[in-house]
Amino acid sequence: MSFTIARTVEDALAAMATGARPIAGGTDLVVGARHGKAPLPSALVAIDRLRELKSCERTADGVSIGALFTHHDIETHPLLTTVYAGLADGSALVGSPATRHVGTIGGNIMNASPAMDTGAPLAVMGAEVELRSLRGSRRVPIEQLWTGPGRTCAEPDELCVAVHIPAPGERANSAYLRLEYRRAMEIAVVGAAAFVALAEDGTIAALRVGLTAVSPTIFTGDLLGQVGRSVADAAAVAAELSSQQATPISDVRASDRYRRHTVGVMARRAVEAAARRAAGETIDIPVNRAIGIGAAS
Amino acid sequence: MSVSTAPRFVRADGPDKVTGSGRYTADLTLTGALVAKFKYAGISHGRIARLDTSAAKAMPGVFAVLTQDDVPDVRFGPFVQDRTLFARDVVRFEGEVVAAVAAVDAATAQRAVDAIVVEYELLPVVNDVEAALTPDAPLVHPEWASYGAADALVRDRNDASFASIAKGDVQRGLAEAHTVVRSRYVADGCHAAPIEPRAVVAQWEGNKVTIWSSTQVPFDARSGVCETLELPNNRVRIIVPHLGGGFGGKCGFHYEAHVAALARATKRPVRLVFNRREEFVAPDRRREGIVYEFETGVAADGTITARRAKLLIDNGAYTADAGFFSQIAAMHALGPYRIPNARADAHLVYTNHQPSGSVRAPTAPQTCWALESHTDEVARAIGMDPVEFRRLNAVDTGGEGPSGQTYGEIGVQQCIAEATTGAGYGQPLPDDEAIGVAIGWWPSFSVPSGAYVKLDGDGSGQIITGAQECGTGAVMTLRQLAADELGMDAEAFELVYQDTSVAPYDMGATGSQTLFNNGRAVVAAAGQIAEQLRNLAAEQLEASPADIVLAEGRAHVAGTPDRGIAIAELAGIAAGGELLIGHGSGMPPGPPPLVGSSCVGDLGMAAWVAPQFSCHAVRVKLDRDTGVVRVLHVSAAHDSGTIINPVGAQGQVEGAVLMGIGQALTEGTTYDEQGRQRNAALLEYKLQTCADAPPIDIHFVQIDTPDAGPRGAKGLAEAPNVATAAAISNALAQLVGAPVRQLPMTAERVWDAMNQEAQP
Incomplete structure (x- = not known):
C-alpha cells in the first residue's frame, strides 16, 4: 500500500495518473473500508493540504467552491448561506460537527451516494463540476456526473477540483429538506431540493426540483408547466410529480410506499421554503430545523 | 428537595474518564498477548454436519482453534441449563459461537476464522413467538425435558418459563363490568447498545487465571468460568477496569471462559475485543420483544373491576437470565393498580433469535408502554380523563396491589401530581401537540452484599x-x-x-x-x-x-x-x-407477604421490597404529513426514596428518559425471514443523540419508605426507563386518534396508523 502527500495539484494528478485514489476528509473512504463496504485502495494520495482547493470565490456568473471546502465552511459562509441557501441546508445536515469539519464538498459529490445531502441542491442550482487530470480540464453538468450509486463519469485519473454554481439571479433562491428520524448522525431517508425564481407578481418564473434517495442517482426535473402559477399550486404539483416519478426501494430505513409519499412532502416544503427565500425572507440554515421535520415548537 | 440546591460532589472516576487517563479493558496490553476471534453460526438454526478446523490450525501465526470438544462438556444457564460454551451439534441463533481462534494478530485470526469449515443441515427457523406455541411448531430444544432447571420454573416444549399471577375471579369481574376494553400490542426487541463494545483479557499463572472483563457482574462472570471450566472460585480472579457503559447489556456471564480457555491452550495472554456488529448480534442480552393481549373491565364510576393479560415473551434461542421475565412482566402487565380480579399469564418462548437478557428494567418499559396505552383506551372508552382514571385506580399507601401485596408509605399519587403539574397538563396546546401521561413501577432488589x-x-x-x-x-x-x-x-x-x-x-x-x-x-x-x-x-x-x-x-x-x-x-x-x-454486609430485608393471590412459576418477583413508583408526562409534536414525532418536553416524577447523590440521580433520570425516547420512537431490532438481525449497526439502529434530547424536568418524591436501603434510599437506575415510551404513546394516540400498536412507534408506523393501515 502506498500513501503520497500531494503538495500541489499537479502532484496529486501525477499520482492519480498512476492509479492512486484521492483522500481528503476520509469520511466516506475510511468509514466505508472499516465497515467492509470497500477495501481501502492500495494507493492513496492525500490532497487535504492543497490550499488552492480550499477557496470559495465569486465569479462573473456565480460562485466557485474549491473541492476541499468543508461542510462546516459551507454552512457558515456568508454568501453560500444566503444566496445559495439550499446547499448550506444540505451541508448543515451532514453527520455531526466532527464530520462536517473534515468532510468536503468534493468528496461528497464524487462519492455519488443517492442519499447525499448536497447533491439535490447543487443539481437544482445547475452546478457544474470541474474535473482535472494531467490530460487537461473539463466541466461537467453535475447531473451528468452521476451514473449510478457510487459511480461517476469521471475517469480514474480525474480529480474534482471545484464546483461552479451559477448565480440564481433576482428573486430566486433554493432550499433543501430531508426526512430524518433523528437530528444528528443521520442519513436522508428521502430528501428534496427546490430552486425557485419568482416573477415580479410573485408567481413562478422558474422551478426545478431535485430528489434524494429515491432513485439510483439524484433525480431532477424542471417544472416548466408551473411558470406563471402561484407558489402554492406549484408546490402541490411538485409534491405530486415527485411522488409519481420517484422509484424508491424498500429497505430497513423505510418502505418504498412511505418513501414515495414523504418525498412529495419534502418537495412541497422545499418549494415553499425556496419561494419564501426568493421573496426575500430569511429562513435559518438548515431549513429542516427552521420549518420542517424536527422543528421546535 | 430541589436538585439544584442539593450538595454536589465530583465522582471519583470522573476526571479519569474525562481526561482520557482512565483505562478500559481494551486498553490493556500484556507481553505476548494473542488476539481472539470467534467463528459464528451465521445461520439461525442448523445441525452441524461437518466442522473442520484443521486448515485454520495449520496456518502460521495461529496458536489455537477451540471448539466444544476442547472444553468440559457442561451445560449451563442461571435458570435453565440449556447452553454450552461452543455450539454442540446444533446452532440455534446467528450469533452462536462455533469455534474460537487465538492468533498472533487480528488479521491472522480473521483468516483462520474464515478457514474454519462448517457445513450445516438447515433446520426450520422459529421466527415468531405466536407460531412457536402452536402444537406442530418445531422445537428449538427437542431435548428440553432433560435439561437441568430451577425448581420453580414451569416449562413445556418451546415455553421455557410460564408464570401466572391470579387474584379474585376475573370471569365474574368482567361480567360485572360496565365496559370491557380489549387491546393488542406488539413490542419489538431492542438493545442496550453501550458505547464500549465488550472486551475480555485472560492470563494464566500456574493453575490460576486472571480475567479482565468489561462486565457489570464480575461475580456472575466468575461463577460462569468456574462452572464451565470446572474450577474452584478461588482460582479465578475477575478484574473490571473502567466500564464504558452497560445498561444491562453487560450483565451475565459471556465470553470470559472462552478467552480463558484460549489462554490456557496457548499458554499466552489472550485478548478479545468485540466490534459493533458482534456487540449487536452475539451476547445473550437483547431486550425482549413481547406480544400483549389485554382485557380490562371497568365499572360506570371508572373503577377497575377486572383485568386479564396474556404475554408472549421472545426468549430467543437460550434462556439467559430471562427465566424470571415471565413473572416480572406479568406484574407489569397488571400494573400499579388496585384490581380486585386479576390474572396475567406470561410465557417465555424459545425462538431462533438472539437470546434475551436483562436490559435496564427488563420487560418493564415495553410492558408499561402496552399496559398504559391500553389504560388510556379504557379511560377514553368511558369518557374519563386518563390522569383522573389513574388517580382513581392507582395503588396507594395502605392499599393492595394486583399480587396481593399491601403497600406501606408509597408516593405514586404524589408522582402523578408532580409530573402532570410540571408538564402543564391540561393547558391549551397547538393542534399538532399533546401531553401523554403514564405511571410505572419497579422493585428494589434485596440481596446479600459485602x-x-x-x-x-x-x-x-x-x-x-x-x-x-x-x-x-x-x-x-x-x-x-x-x-x-x-x-x-x-x-x-x-x-x-x-x-x-x-x-x-x-x-x-x-x-x-x-x-x-x-x-x-x-x-x-x-x-x-x-x-x-x-x-x-x-x-x-x-x-x-x-x-x-x-x-x-x-x-x-x-x-x-x-x-x-x-x-x-x-x-x-x-x-x-x-x-x-x-x-x-448487613441482613437484607425479607420479602413482604402476599395475601389472596396465587402465583404459578413463582420466582419471588411478585412480592416487592421497597417498590419504586414513577409518573412521566411528555409533550410531543407530530408532523402529520410524515408521522415524524418530536419530544418537546419531559416531566418525570419519581418515588425512589431518599436521594443521596442528587447529581447522580439527575443523570440517571436524564439518561433513562433519553433511552426511553429511543425505545419509543427509533430503537427496534428487525429480523429477516431467517431470524437474522437486519439492523445490527449504529447507522440503522437509531439511538437518540444529544441533539434530540428535550428539556427534562425531574421531581423526586422523597418519602419515608419501610424496608428501604441506607437512609431510606431505594433503587433508581432502572425506574426512570419504565414510563417514558408509554407517556409518548399516550400523547401520540391523542394526535393520531388511535394508539400506535407496535413499538418502536417509528415515523412510518405512526403514518400507517394515521392512514389506518393494518396494525399488528
Missing part, C-alpha cells in the same frame, strides 16, 4: 467493595455514606473496585441494587471503624465512648467541640496498635 473499609495511618481511607460501577454513580456514592458515618469528607476515601479476589461478594451493577445493598454493607463496615475511633478518642480525651461525636474530620466530646482530636491523629495512633479495619 464491603471492607479501612483507614490508614495518615487518615486517608479506602472502601474495598464487591460492587461494580457501570456508570450509574452508585459506587461513587458509597464514599458519601462512609464519610458521613465517620464524620469525614467523601474526598478522603478512595474506592477499590472491582476485583473478585480482593473484595467480598456483590451481585453487581444489576437490578438497581448497588446503593440499596452495598450501601448497607459500607455503612456497616464504616460503623465498625467509627466504634474503634470513638474508643480511641475516649481514651485520648478521657471521656466515655458514648459521648464522642465524629464530625468534620474530628472526634470531640458531645457538647464541647473544643475538646477534640483530629481523626487523622487517631488513625496515626491506631497504626501503631489495633488497625482500623471494618467489614460489613
